Amino acid sequence: MTQVCLLLLWILLPWLNIVRIEIQGGRGPSIIYLGQSYPMDFPYVLGLIIPFVILIWCIALLTYYKGRVFCGWACPYGSCVELFEGLSTAVWKGSNRRVAAWMRRSSFHKWGLRLSAGLTLALAPVILALSIAAYLVAPRQIIHAVFAAAWGRGGMIQTTLLAWVALTVLISWLAGFAVKFHFCRMVCIYGMGQAMVVSAAPSNQILRPRFLPASTDACGACQACLKACFVDLDPRAKQLVLGFSTGCFNCGDCIDTCTTVQGHKGESSLLSFSAASQET
Ligand code: SF4
Numbered sequence: 001m002t003q004v005c006l007l008l009l010w011i012l013l014p015w016l017n018i019v020r021i022e023i024q025g026g027r028g029p030s031i032i033y034l035g036q037s038y039p040m041d042f043p044y045v046l047g048l049i050i051p052f053v054i055l056i057w058c059i060a061l062l063t064y065y066k067g068r069v070f071c072g073w074a075c076p077y078g079s080c081v082e083l084f085e086g087l088s089t090a091v092w093k094g095s096n097r098r099v100a101a102w103m104r105r106s107s108f109h110k111w112g113l114r115l116s117a118g119l120t121l122a123l124a125p126v127i128l129a130l131s132i133a134a135y136l137v138a139p140r141q142i143i144h145a146v147f148a149a150a151w152g153r154g155g156m157i158q159t160t161l162l163a164w165v166a167l168t169v170l171i172s173w174l175a176g177f178a179v180k181f182h183f184c185r186m187v188c189i190y191g192m193g194q195a196m197v198v199s200a201a202p203s204n205q206i207l208r209p210r211f212l213p214a215s216t217d218a219c220g221a222c223q224a225c226l227k228a229c230f231v232d233l234d235p236r237a238k239q240l241v242l243g244f245s246t247g248c249f250n251c252g253d254c255i256d257t258c259t260t261v262q263g264h265k266g267e268s269s270l271l272s273f274s275a276a277s278q279e280t
């Protein structure tokens with residue numbers, strides 16, 4: 001729910017004129033902030049940059065104490081990839097055990113669910129493309145180019161939007177079905193920065209998934225949590241890799257998976273988030 005709400009926030013910010021840049025305004029480029037338009041001059045640009053820098057520092061502080069929670073819970077890329085994984089599991093098959101279990105148990109019509117998930121899977125990259133475009137082009141211009149102007153008569157903006165949507169759909173499908181979290185591990189500079197912060201933090205304060213029983217014998221080693229982990233970690237291990245690009249993202253997918261596995265037996269998850277300092 002956190003990921004869905006934050007993703008919706010990223011998408012809605014420009015459409016609601018909360019924050020965006022307008023590069024094609026009548027009086028030249030301008031900054032739209034909380035519905036007001038400001039010229040793209042020095043004090044206003046600084047006013048936009050300072051809150052962004054403060055936000056980066058707050059996330060760094062959060063990472064220092066809580067691990068890579070931004071990557072696991074708030075990153076739009078990670079949320080989109082998880083959304084793809086969940087939807088594709090609903091449509092045919094995928095690795096999201098919670099969605100697979102929900103599909104098996106759901107009393108809704110299976111093909112109705114599959115069709116809805118398939119439509120969302122097809123439309124989500126288009127909505128994403130238009131929302132990214134809305135950060136730079138006025139939403140009313142986008143709406144006019146897409147819905148009001150006849151195709152081929154919407155001018156340069158319609159052609160550019162069409163090309164942008166096609167490119168975003170292609171990249172989204174590539175990211176959602178092939179690249180997935182390899183991008184976070186190998187390419188994302190921001191993720192690498194967070195991994196460096198985690199490496200510098202005292203390991204006895206950082207939040208991480210933890211195996212609750214005294215020994216792993218208790219779980220019967222179904223290994224579902226290992227399969228759910230996209231950085232190939234064993235969340236039951238006493239020493240979990242936390243820093244580096246291959247470290248734990250604190251996404252909680254292993255905990256969710258164990259909740260599903262144990263739920264079949266009427267028991268609660270054997271994994272839970274906690275800081276090492278809380279261990280007995
Ligand atoms: S999912 Fe739960 S029960 Fe299965 S191996 Fe992991 S901790 Fe054990």
Ligand code: SF4
Nearest residue numbers: 229248249251252254
């Ligand atoms: S160990 Fe668990 S919380 Fe950490 S990255 Fe893997 S699935 Fe996510």
